[in-house]
Amino acid sequence: MTTTTERATAPELHTDGPGTRHVDVLVVGAGVSGIGAAHHLQERFPDRSFVILDAQDNRGGTWWTHRYPGVRSDSDLFTYGYRFKPWRGPSIAAGEEILNYLDEVIADDDLGRHIRYHHRVTSASWSTEDRRWTVEVTRGDTDEQLRYTTDFLWMCQGYYNHTKPYRPQWEGLDDFQGLVVHPQQWPQDLDLAGKRVVVIGSGSTAATLIPAIAQDAEHVTMLQRSPSYFLAPPLTHELATWLRALDIPEDWTHEILRRAYAAEFNELARMSHEAPDELHTFLMESMKPLLPEGFDIEKHFTPRYRPWQQRIAIVPEGDLFTALREGRASIVTDTIETFTSTGIRVSSGEEIPADVVVTATGFNLSAFGDIPFAVDGEPVDFADRITWRGIMISGIPNMAYVFGYFRHSWTLRADLVSDLVCRLFDTMETKGATTVVPTLRPEDADMRIRPWSDPENFNAGYVMRSQHVLFKQGDREPWTHMLEHAEEMELLPKVDLEDGTLVYR
Incomplete structure (x- = not known):
């Protein structure tokens, strides 16, 4: 495949071979999750380079793609807004007001220079030998092929399939x-x-x-x-x-x-x-x-x-x-x-x-944007993998993701996840580690594998339709997810990152 050098380069990037740009952290998604992750990353690690890739032509994710009349939050903006950025409007806000809020965060942190719109990730491959991800990207409508390499991949793409909404087949x-x-x-x-x-x-x-x-x-x-x-x-x-x-x-x-x-x-x-x-x-x-x-x-x-x-x-x-x-x-x-x-x-x-x-029949869930993943040349089937605290995936090195709450505001969890990922970066630096992999322990061999969402807990149609393509969870910590906010706000800041479930090298 022919690749070309990214035109709009930022000073943080450097070339990693012909036609390739390397960045310390690559964030996928410029919605609420990706913008929040970038804020925390820049605040905690100002010397690390990062880029945010988004397939859409502007910021906001759902708030950019959903433009039907009356579109608004169904969570209050004091919890849906970031903890670091005060919300000054009404508790429930229109989509345009939320986009304006995100614009303020982007401007406050000068994140615009890090965001690449019209950049659709088409594959992500990890090499243990090189200790990095190679991410193939298609830019815009021209099908121009780009390549990024990164030490750490932070998936913030949300869970909607923006291009293929769900519609039942009706007679007539x-x-x-x-x-x-x-x-x-x-x-x-x-x-x-x-x-x-x-x-x-x-x-x-x-x-x-x-x-x-x-x-x-x-x-x-x-x-x-x-x-x-x-x-x-x-x-x-x-x-x-x-x-x-x-x-x-x-x-x-x-x-x-x-x-x-x-x-x-x-x-x-x-x-x-x-x-x-x-x-x-x-x-x-x-x-x-x-x-x-x-x-x-x-x-x-x-x-x-x-x-x-x-x-x-x-x-x-x-x-x-x-x-x-x-x-x-x-x-x-x-x-x-x-x-x-x-x-x-x-x-x-x-x-x-x-x-x-x-x-208004709902949407389809997407596992990591339906991007093909591979680890050391072997394709990854996420349906065969298990979550680590709803933040990382078993056997997948140097990759974290943001998934919010169903019953609470998404961003409450996005902030907590960002805190933990930044703490993970600190731990890796202290240990002199370049890779971290969630790995089941011998005592987890008898663990009962459960579906991504327990129907007794949450059984919305879009969730039940997508169970077969999504990763699983176990019956014990840290291989579970979808806990309530009251529990996670106490649990996640105290998570032991050296309990043997994360293998550092």
């Missing part, structure tokens, strides 16, 4: 004469004024989208096979209003609100395990006053699973319920029998007329 779809749109591929010129819209799905995307498009559409119907749990917090926490009225410094306000929100969601997580019936009652009772009079909450808002066995959808100020009360939106809970030329017929026989159908 080809007969439908209207427009079918997936939120991940929203046409920016789509005008829904006066249109009858059916949104298939009941999760966070549907709950976000419906109030936004109901402002202009003739009517919006949420068609769900089964209900989800919803929570309707205020757009801005009352405590934030008080603190700002007192002119408290923003970094104080950020930390106080961060702890307050974390405590609230830690309690909800605890209840989901220890008192699910009590939590169910709380969620149902909190919705009732916000719904239309006589609304069938049992049919339309009572899930088949216990609270937080799937994600609770956030509807700030109950805006979804407002659309229902005002008659601009309605809910049908049923299964799709077939599409017709003018809408969708459900199993009850009812036909829902539609000019536009939005398939």
Whole structure:
């Protein structure tokens, strides 16, 4: 393969053979995880070179690719924001506000010079002999081939497959004469004024989208096979209003609100395990006053699973319920029998007329961006590997990844992971080691191998559909993951990096 030298070089990079650039740490992904990792890396190790590669044409990951109407966080920004960067806006923020926040972090840390957009990683190969990764990259639409080598690979690409959203196969779809749109591929010129819209799905995307498009559409119907749990917090926490009225410094306000929100969601997580019936009652009772009079909450808002066995959808100020009360939106809970030329017929026989159908049916998970990995020439099948604390992978040298929480804000864990990876770099330097590999010990030989996600813990459709391509976990530390934030905030800072599960050379 012919390679060329990267045009936009940074002073930290140096040539590692013809057409190749070497960097101490290579970060894949310029979203929330990658930008956060770069901040911690630069703060703790200012003399180490690094580059961030991203396949998209701008920063933000999900916040850049998801551009459907109303797109917003479904976590509060005091915990979804970084601990090192105060959030100054409302608790729940629009996608554009989050991108502006990320821009501030990039500017504050001068990270722009390290980011390479339009750089899609096509393979990653580790050589024990050379003690480094070789990463092949395709740049832009020109298919120009580049090569990077790195001592350490930090995967921050998230878990979405941005190019292939999930859409079930429905009978009669080809007969439908209207427009079918997936939120991940929203046409920016789509005008829904006066249109009858059916949104298939009941999760966070549907709950976000419906109030936004109901402002202009003739009517919006949420068609769900089964209900989800919803929570309707205020757009801005009352405590934030008080603190700002007192002119408290923003970094104080950020930390106080961060702890307050974390405590609230830690309690909800605890209840989901220890008192699910009590939590169910709380969620149902909190919705009732916000719904239309006589609304069938049992049919339309009572899930088949216990609270937080799937994600609770956030509807700030109950805006979804407002659309229902005002008659601009309605809910049908049923299964799709077939599409017709003018809408969708459900199993009850009812036909829902539609000019536009939005398939808010979820997404597909991607194991490390579906990038082919190899170690010493042998292809890596991640489905045969085991996680080390949800941060590294068994048998894979010098590679860490960021995966956040399902029940809490993603960034709470991203900060904790960055702390541990930086501590790992310190340990390697102290030991004079150039490689570190998570390795099962002899006492782990009898360990029961469990799926990536235990269905009894979390069983959202996108998770269950992807179990077969994802790595596994064991039945003991440190070969487990998906712990709750309350546990990990105590555990991860104290992890023993010399307990024998990490082999240094």
